[in-house]
Amino acid sequence: MRISKSKKISEEIAKVCMCLAMLIVFGFVFSVLWTIFSKGMKAMSWDMVSKLPGGGFYIGKEGGFLNAIVGSLYIVGASTLIGLLISIPVVFFLNVYLKKGSKVAYLARLAFDVLFGVPSIVYGAFGFTIMIFFGLRTSLLGGIIVITLLIIPIFIRTMDEATRNFPRDILDASFALGATRLETLKVVLRQIAPGIATATLLSVGRAIGDAASVMFTAGYTDSIPTSLSQPAATLPLAVFFQLQSPIPEVVDRAYAAALVLTVIVLALSITGRFITNRFSKNKV
Amino acid sequence: MFSMTIIAILMVVVMFVGLYLKSSPVLQEKSFWQLLSSSEWKPMKGEFGFLPFVAGTLWVTLISILIALPVSLLTAVYITEYAKPYIKRLVFPILDILAALPSVIFGVWGVLVIVPWISQHVAPHFMDFSTGYTVFAAGIVLGVMVIPLLVSLFIEVFSSVSTDLRECSLSLGATRWQTVRKVIFRQTFSGIIAATVLAVSRAMGETIAVLMVCGCVIGIPTGILDPCYPIPALIANNYGEMLSMPMYEAALMFAALILFVVVLFFNLLSRIILYRLEKRLG
Numbered sequence: 001m002r003i004s005k006s007k008k009i010s011e012e013i014a015k016v017c018m019c020l021a022m023l024i025v026f027g028f029v030f031s032v033l034w035t036i037f038s039k040g041m042k043a044m045s046w047d048m049v050s051k052l053p054g055g056g057f058y059i060g061k062e063g064g065f066l067n068a069i070v071g072s073l074y075i076v077g078a079s080t081l082i083g084l085l086i087s088i089p090v091v092f093f094l095n096v097y098l099k100k101g102s103k104v105a106y107l108a109r110l111a112f113d114v115l116f117g118v119p120s121i122v123y124g125a126f127g128f129t130i131m132i133f134f135g136l137r138t139s140l141l142g143g144i145i146v147i148t149l150l151i152i153p154i155f156i157r158t159m160d161e162a163t164r165n166f167p168r169d170i171l172d173a174s175f176a177l178g179a180t181r182l183e184t185l186k187v188v189l190r191q192i193a194p195g196i197a198t199a200t201l202l203s204v205g206r207a208i209g210d211a212a213s214v215m216f217t218a219g220y221t222d223s224i225p226t227s228l229s230q231p232a233a234t235l236p237l238a239v240f241f242q243l244q245s246p247i248p249e250v251v252d253r254a255y256a257a258a259l260v261l262t263v264i265v266l267a268l269s270i271t272g273r274f275i276t277n278r279f280s281k282n283k284v
Numbered sequence: 285m286f287s288m289t290i291i292a293i294l295m296v297v298v299m300f301v302g303l304y305l306k307s308s309p310v311l312q313e314k315s316f317w318q319l320l321s322s323s324e325w326k327p328m329k330g331e332f333g334f335l336p337f338v339a340g341t342l343w344v345t346l347i348s349i350l351i352a353l354p355v356s357l358l359t360a361v362y363i364t365e366y367a368k369p370y371i372k373r374l375v376f377p378i379l380d381i382l383a384a385l386p387s388v389i390f391g392v393w394g395v396l397v398i399v400p401w402i403s404q405h406v407a408p409h410f411m412d413f414s415t416g417y418t419v420f421a422a423g424i425v426l427g428v429m430v431i432p433l434l435v436s437l438f439i440e441v442f443s444s445v446s447t448d449l450r451e452c453s454l455s456l457g458a459t460r461w462q463t464v465r466k467v468i469f470r471q472t473f474s475g476i477i478a479a480t481v482l483a484v485s486r487a488m489g490e491t492i493a494v495l496m497v498c499g500c501v502i503g504i505p506t507g508i509l510d511p512c513y514p515i516p517a518l519i520a521n522n523y524g525e526m527l528s529m530p531m532y533e534a535a536l537m538f539a540a541l542i543l544f545v546v547v548l549f550f551n552l553l554s555r556i557i558l559y560r561l562e563k564r565l566g
Contacts, residue, residue, distance in 0.1 A: 007462065010461060010462075011460065017358055018361060019362070021356075021357075021358035022359050025379075029382050031397060032385060033381070036389060039392075093286060110556070111295070114551045117485055118489070118544065118547055118551075119489020119543060121516045121543070122303075124523075126299050129302050212516065240492060243391075243496070261388070261389060262389055269381055
């Protein structure tokens, strides 16, 4: 059969458009990365990441933003741990205890998908009302609570995706050997370990970059918090606040902080992709 | 474990109730529609009109989707229908990076690249002077931010079409592009709409990046080169002052409630459509 001319032309036009679209996406990615790296590298120094803000920090004197780095790590570390402890049982429950096509599982997945879509500023506002309800001030604890709420849906949905394709035969084999459901959990865990790892990296990346929710709840401070009730600085807020300064030296620090944040997030993302590629091959 | 699952489901309800209770003082004083349709915003006098903020949110979201939708759709089609495996291996990590970058980084990029570009190269054609902090800037930044979400949703939707259907169409002599238009798009039309709605709801809630480039001038924007003040930016900018005035706090919580309800509704709708589609095709 002869392919008519117009068909061929529209095929070619479509192809060109698609390539253009891809190039646009690539262009955006490289533009963002290039901007952050070129600006950040100029402002970067060892003092930035190893020192607390000094006396005249906000008028351009010496110091760094170690407070923000440590604050972010505290909040992210704690909430990731709590998030994991809560979400693994839920994922297990959804996939092993409940039968396929169960109403509860459907509803739960829907609920988590919806929670996943709730903007972080709403989490912030909601967390803030909870804190007032319990009489808490802006503190490390508040930040941890809100970030935990924020990442649980991400944890559960990502792990759930990994577990859903889990072959039921393995479960049957395990049960047939006389294992209880709890013992079967071990088998499941080993199978979905890469899924858990990817979910964790994804959540950590989300948690460390989120500014709108910690703005309300964790506050901002120049020192490293020593207890849960003290406010804590975070990297995204360090970028955000310092960028608004009229003093060039302070704005430079915002670029340096942005660079640190980007490098952390890039490392997480690349490791996540690596784990998925590497370990999903060995799955049953 | 069962109780944990139930608690998680209840979270949605608890969030709604919490925000509603907090915003009830302002709702008692004025009706829902009064709040949304008035454009008087004078917190000190107790005037809370949300129209400028609602309009700002709608403008910014519209522009971002207009930018992101065609680019994402074409990229996703290319990846699922045309790309060879090695191209996929190259593209996915790049999309990962775009998805992983935090909002504040896009904000910095917007301030450094997009805002000066608009102020120096775009705006002079239409007006005397613009700072560049405009609806257009916010729309571009948001558009770039929702591209990875849209692409990954589209890829998921397109890959759910069975290979048989594709091969049928190709064996009838259709070109690939014809197959895409007449088979893939038609089969997944509801999915494309659902994915777009999801992206809209994501764009509506973005805070920090938009806050940094939108200009934050209270007023209803009349064109894409006007500054705007979307709802999330309003909440984030005023969280410090609001504690001193109960009415102000209630008004901001009402803003959060609107955002929550709209996003909730959009999410529910599109997720249910996507689940159905997955079931039908899968």
